[in-house]
Amino acid sequence: MDKSEFKAMWERMQKDGYFEQHAHYQEVDSSLVRHVDDEMDRTLASLDYSSDDLKLPFPYSVELERSIKRTEPIWLKKLFAIPASGLAIDVGCGYGRTIRWLCNSFDHVIGFDVSASAIEKARENFAMHDNVELLVSEADGFPPEIGPNSADFVYAFTVFQHIPREFTARYVRDAADRLKAGGLFVFNLISEINEELDTGDVGVEWAIGYSRDSARALVESSGLAVERVARWRADGAPASWIWVAARK
Ligand SMILES: C[S@@+](CC[C@H](N)C(=O)[O-])C[C@H]1O[C@@H](n2cnc3c(N)ncnc32)[C@H](O)[C@@H]1O
Numbered sequence: 586m587d588k589s590e591f592k593a594m595w596e597r598m599q600k601d602g603y604f605e606q607h608a609h610y611q612e613v614d615s616s617l618v619r620h621v622d623d624e625m626d627r628t629l630a631s632l633d634y635s636s637d638d639l640k641l642p643f644p645y646s647v648e649l650e651r652s653i654k655r656t657e658p659i660w661l662k663k664l665f666a667i668p669a670s671g672l673a674i675d676v677g678c679g680y681g682r683t684i685r686w687l688c689n690s691f692d693h694v695i696g697f698d699v700s701a702s703a704i705e706k707a708r709e710n711f712a713m714h715d716n717v718e719l720l721v722s723e724a725d726g727f728p729p730e731i732g733p734n735s736a737d738f739v740y741a742f743t744v745f746q747h748i749p750r751e752f753t754a755r756y757v758r759d760a761a762d763r764l765k766a767g768g769l770f771v772f773n774l775i776s777e778i779n780e781e782l783d784t785g786d787v788g789v790e791w792a793i794g795y796s797r798d799s800a801r802a803l804v805e806s807s808g809l810a811v812e813r814v815a816r817w818r819a820d821g822a823p824a825s826w827i828w829v830a831a832r833k
Pocket of ligand 1: 595599676677678679680681682683697698699700703722723724725741742743744747748752
């Protein structure tokens, strides 16, 4: 699929209510651990994340997907040494779920997404935040407004499983270009499923998988140094998750 077809596909999916209808995005909008009293949130928030091969203490479920998103600001900082100042870039930011907490620690946050309608909604959500900038991207690269050597942290959560490998490779190279020396790039991939797949049906989100070795190779081809690759598994999950941190 060429990049303009791909962009049109996501625009259609967003206009059809992708986030409003997606089971994984219900009850997670604030990301501020509103459900901190729930056992699953409390457990995920207090887990030891030092293992590079972690079995989550819950079977796979939609509730687990939601709880992982709600507790993201807590476990992400346990997994990696996330910077807390300067510029953060959120790749494939959607409505800005992650930006809600990023904008409390970083001086400046830039979120971008291939979908203009998702960015329109994100701009409404952050209209009162003068440290948040939202941009529409092409399907295979950072917007040109973001200059080289400018970012302290680049993040992409649940984006690269949905896009062709070639576009992902360009995103990783762009992250390497936009990071400052010493800056950190963190992203996740899915694994142990569709590790040969590179595309899918039109109108559905795809699930393109990577092995730990192909994840490392992806980073190394960009010139970044792999800092950590961690795998999460859950009983009954259709795939495992891979977490990658790469340093410039
Ligand atoms: C599963 S959602 C994740 C949204 C957000 N990262 C979060 O965790 O809440 C994937 C997002 O990536 C965007 N997206 C898909 N392909 C993209 C691409 N090639 N470049 C940039 N964004 C893309 C979609 O429009 C959608 O908002």
